Amino acid sequence: MIREPVPRTVRVFEEGVLRTLRKHGMLDPGDAVLVAVSGGADSTALLLCLHRLARRLGITLVAAHLHHGLRGDEADMDEAFVRELCLRLGVRFVAGRADVRRLASERKRNLEDAARLARYEFLRETAASLGCRKIAVGHTLNDQAESVLLRFLRGSGEEGLSGIHPVLDNLIIRPLLERPRGQVQRYLTSLSQTWREDSTNSQLRLRRNRLRHELIPYLAKHFNPRVLETMARTAAHAREVAGYLGSVSRRTYQALRHGTEPDIVQLPARPLAGLHPAIGRRVLRLAIRDVRGSLKGITARHADELIRLCGSGTSGRSVDLPGMVTARLQFGELVLQRKTPGAPGLYRYELPVPGRCPVPEAGVSFSASLVSCANVPDAPDRSR
Amino acid sequence: MIREPVPRTVRVFEEGVLRTLRKHGMLDPGDAVLVAVSGGADSTALLLCLHRLARRLGITLVAAHLHHGLRGDEADMDEAFVRELCLRLGVRFVAGRADVRRLASERKRNLEDAARLARYEFLRETAASLGCRKIAVGHTLNDQAESVLLRFLRGSGEEGLSGIHPVLDNLIIRPLLERPRGQVQRYLTSLSQTWREDSTNSQLRLRRNRLRHELIPYLAKHFNPRVLETMARTAAHAREVAGYLGSVSRRTYQALRHGTEPDIVQLPARPLAGLHPAIGRRVLRLAIRDVRGSLKGITARHADELIRLCGSGTSGRSVDLPGMVTARLQFGELVLQRKTPGAPGLYRYELPVPGRCPVPEAGVSFSASLVSCANVPDAPDRSR
Numbered sequence: 001m002i003r004e005p006v007p008r009t010v011r012v013f014e015e016g017v018l019r020t021l022r023k024h025g026m027l028d029p030g031d032a033v034l035v036a037v038s039g040g041a042d043s044t045a046l047l048l049c050l051h052r053l054a055r056r057l058g059i060t061l062v063a064a065h066l067h068h069g070l071r072g073d074e075a076d077m078d079e080a081f082v083r084e085l086c087l088r089l090g091v092r093f094v095a096g097r098a099d100v101r102r103l104a105s106e107r108k109r110n111l112e113d114a115a116r117l118a119r120y121e122f123l124r125e126t127a128a129s130l131g132c133r134k135i136a137v138g139h140t141l142n143d144q145a146e147s148v149l150l151r152f153l154r155g156s157g158e159e160g161l162s163g164i165h166p167v168l169d170n171l172i173i174r175p176l177l178e179r180p181r182g183q184v185q186r187y188l189t190s191l192s193q194t195w196r197e198d199s200t201n202s203q204l205r206l207r208r209n210r211l212r213h214e215l216i217p218y219l220a221k222h223f224n225p226r227v228l229e230t231m232a233r234t235a236a237h238a239r240e241v242a243g244y245l246g247s248v249s250r251r252t253y254q255a256l257r258h259g260t261e262p263d264i265v266q267l268p269a270r271p272l273a274g275l276h277p278a279i280g281r282r283v284l285r286l287a288i289r290d291v292r293g294s295l296k297g298i299t300a301r302h303a304d305e306l307i308r309l310c311g312s313g314t315s316g317r318s319v320d321l322p323g324m325v326t327a328r329l330q331f332g333e334l335v336l337q338r339k340t341p342g343a344p345g346l347y348r349y350e351l352p353v354p355g356r357c358p359v360p361e362a363g364v365s366f367s368a369s370l371v372s373c374a375n376v377p378d379a380p381d382r383s384r
Numbered sequence: 385m386i387r388e389p390v391p392r393t394v395r396v397f398e399e400g401v402l403r404t405l406r407k408h409g410m411l412d413p414g415d416a417v418l419v420a421v422s423g424g425a426d427s428t429a430l431l432l433c434l435h436r437l438a439r440r441l442g443i444t445l446v447a448a449h450l451h452h453g454l455r456g457d458e459a460d461m462d463e464a465f466v467r468e469l470c471l472r473l474g475v476r477f478v479a480g481r482a483d484v485r486r487l488a489s490e491r492k493r494n495l496e497d498a499a500r501l502a503r504y505e506f507l508r509e510t511a512a513s514l515g516c517r518k519i520a521v522g523h524t525l526n527d528q529a530e531s532v533l534l535r536f537l538r539g540s541g542e543e544g545l546s547g548i549h550p551v552l553d554n555l556i557i558r559p560l561l562e563r564p565r566g567q568v569q570r571y572l573t574s575l576s577q578t579w580r581e582d583s584t585n586s587q588l589r590l591r592r593n594r595l596r597h598e599l600i601p602y603l604a605k606h607f608n609p610r611v612l613e614t615m616a617r618t619a620a621h622a623r624e625v626a627g628y629l630g631s632v633s634r635r636t637y638q639a640l641r642h643g644t645e646p647d648i649v650q651l652p653a654r655p656l657a658g659l660h661p662a663i664g665r666r667v668l669r670l671a672i673r674d675v676r677g678s679l680k681g682i683t684a685r686h687a688d689e690l691i692r693l694c695g696s697g698t699s700g701r702s703v704d705l706p707g708m709v710t711a712r713l714q715f716g717e718l719v720l721q722r723k724t725p726g727a728p729g730l731y732r733y734e735l736p737v738p739g740r741c742p743v744p745e746a747g748v749s750f751s752a753s754l755v756s757c758a759n760v761p762d763a764p765d766r767s768r
Contacts, residue, residue: 150607152536152618153603153607153608153611153614154608154614155608155614155615155617155618157618157621157625158625207606207607210606211607215602215603215606215607218599218602219537219599222591222594222599223534223537223591223594223595223599224537224538224539227537230537230538230539231539233539234536234539234541237541237684240661240662241541241542241625241629241662243660243662244629244660244661244662244663245625245628247660276627276628276631277624277628278624278625278627278628279628300621
């Protein structure tokens with residue numbers, strides 16, 4: 001049997017993937033790995049590469065493909081493409097189907113978010129049911145750079161700049177995260193492997209595409225030819241700092257927190273106000289999350305307001321946070337508490353006609369006047 | 385006497401400056417303030433604004449202008465412009481002169497760096513000699529955003545992303561740091577005040593100008609209309625995180641460091657290797673700076689190498705750092721030490737002719753061959 005020599009492009013790519021796998025301890029011998037394959041270049045290369053390395057790594061593969069029910073014939077052909085590829089490689093293939101449009105309207109998400117949620121749910125369930133200990137997904141160095149840049153332009157701190165994690169929950173792994181997209185495509189071409197292009201990319205993700213096709217090439221040309229690698233380094237650095245600040249804050253929060261009642265968190269105000277703001281703000285976010293269940297709509301300004309409240313020392317003062325949470329200073333303690341949902345009869349005001357009636361609880365004021373029937377204006381149409 | 389009403393643009397600008405002054409505690413009543421005035425829009429607005437607020441703030445002003453000896457007539461006219469402005473306002477004026485070209489060649493800096501060094505030296509000396517407790521300089525929100533973006537694109541961590549500090553050494557203050565450049569120019573126009581444009585800007589600072597005139601407008605248009613404010617927030621956040629990490633690292637370093645010999649730092653290896661990398665790396669940088677005097681040429685990779693050395697536990701192993709510093713693991717201690725300067729006789733090798741002679745201490749290899757006189761090539765000209 002004559003073995004063809006492995007092209008240099010292929011060797012370089014696979015050695016790079018092996019380095020990433022080792023550096024982040026992504027795979028152990030004996031692992032069954034579920035590989036997420038859309039049929040695009042990145043995930044096709046991921047499947048092919050892990051398949052070629054499988055014996056050496058001592059792993060077994062299953063490929064999974066989710067049909068999002070969005071792009072008609074084209075999506076059917078993607079599924080057929082992945083099915084045939086798996087057949088040829090001798091890799092077990094699992095196909096799933098989701099109704100992303102329904103999911104999006106049910107959960108009030110945009111299509112892209114809903115598709116991602118559906119995909120990860122499908123992958124986690126499939127992995128669990130098949131006993132796969134790892135789920136491999138095809139994010140590349142370009143995805144990492146794009147994500148860090150977008151977050152930076154939005155003003156994210158360490159958490160956001162941490163970007164795409166190489167390993168998540170010791171379950172999801174991203175073996176291509178240190179490979180540039182150009183290398184991925186050269187790898188496939190060298191192995192005479194085709195892939196599917198997603199024609200809806202440009203509609204679904206306008207901003208991401210502008211970043212990909214305009215901003216990053218522009219930055220590479222005029223500011224930093226190694227912008228992809230620089231962004232990846234920034235992400236690694238941010239992950240490290242976020243990890244450290246997170247662990248200090250969690251320890252501090254646990255040490256300061258009083259009581260164990262659900263929906264109430266009590267923290268001593270003076271020690272809280274004395275913390276370094278980098279930690280104090282994070283401690284408060286942990287407290288708010290415990291009371292509210294999430295941090296949606298909570299900004300740095302809210303944490304700052306609570307720190308000022310603690311510093312003021314005025315017992316009885318309180319601050320309202322979004323999501324029906326009140327923070328009150330009581331005898332040297334900051335008490336965070338969920339408000340009881342506004343039952344009818346919680347407050348009542350008389351509205352004189354004509355006259356005005358302010359409702360401080362709601363932050364609004366009603367005014368009433370008498371008009372003649374003929375002068376009633378058409379109600380503005382708010383139905384849309 | 386009839387007082388003209390203050391235009392809205394002027395009021396908004398000055399209220400913004402007052403907010404910045406208060407927020408950062410920049411000025412105290414009784415302060416004598418040296419204002420750095422180049423004659424450009426930013427510093428002209430700074431002088432005018434502080435002059436208009438001087439009585440209210442209880443401060444007195446001196447204006448200082450440094451002639452860089454670089455742009456001939458144009459620079460002479462800048463100086464004359466500032467002198468006349470001060471005469472009109474009744475502000476004391478101090479002019480200085482520097483030979484920036486000579487300074488650049490003496491200190492091996494580019495012209496821009498040398499000009500900045502000269503300017504701050506002049507300002508500090510002038511402030512000291514006149515008893516000014518503060519030096520006000522005219523950086524704007526745009527300068528802040530540009531600096532944060534440039535550092536981000538180069539891959540800086542918190543220290544770099546901290547950008548331009550509102551207050552430095554409790555001496556240098558930047559009252560315009562939260563005002564966008566557009567507001568500065570509208571302020572001057574509203575007060576019918578002209579300014580000088582620096583025609584060499586475009587030559588001196590190509591990259592900075594591309595950032596200013598291309599990248600930032602592009603980002604504001606397509607990614608974040610409030611990109612200036614977002615970058616300023618990022619800088620404030622990075623300053624906070626850098627401050628916290630710095631203080632933890634300094635405390636840790638002081639607690640771990642053994643001995644007080646100059647030019648030697650000893651740290652126990654096992655506790656060092658056990659630190660969170662976000663702190664461990666910073667502790668090592670403090671140690672390296674103590675031994676070397678600076679961190680020039682020291683990267684994250686060097687600190688990582690030392691952490692690996694500490695983790696290895698192999699007594700006697702050592703790592704060489706740039707700048708003649710050796711790190712050696714000795715009986716559980718990491719010993720950082722400056723090598724004795726390479727006195728003659730420190731090492732000696734014979735170079736056979738023809739032949740090769742590697743010099744491992746210097747990391748180079750010399751090779752010698754015999755050539756005929758006629759074939760001696762012209763020496764490459766390294767003089768430029």
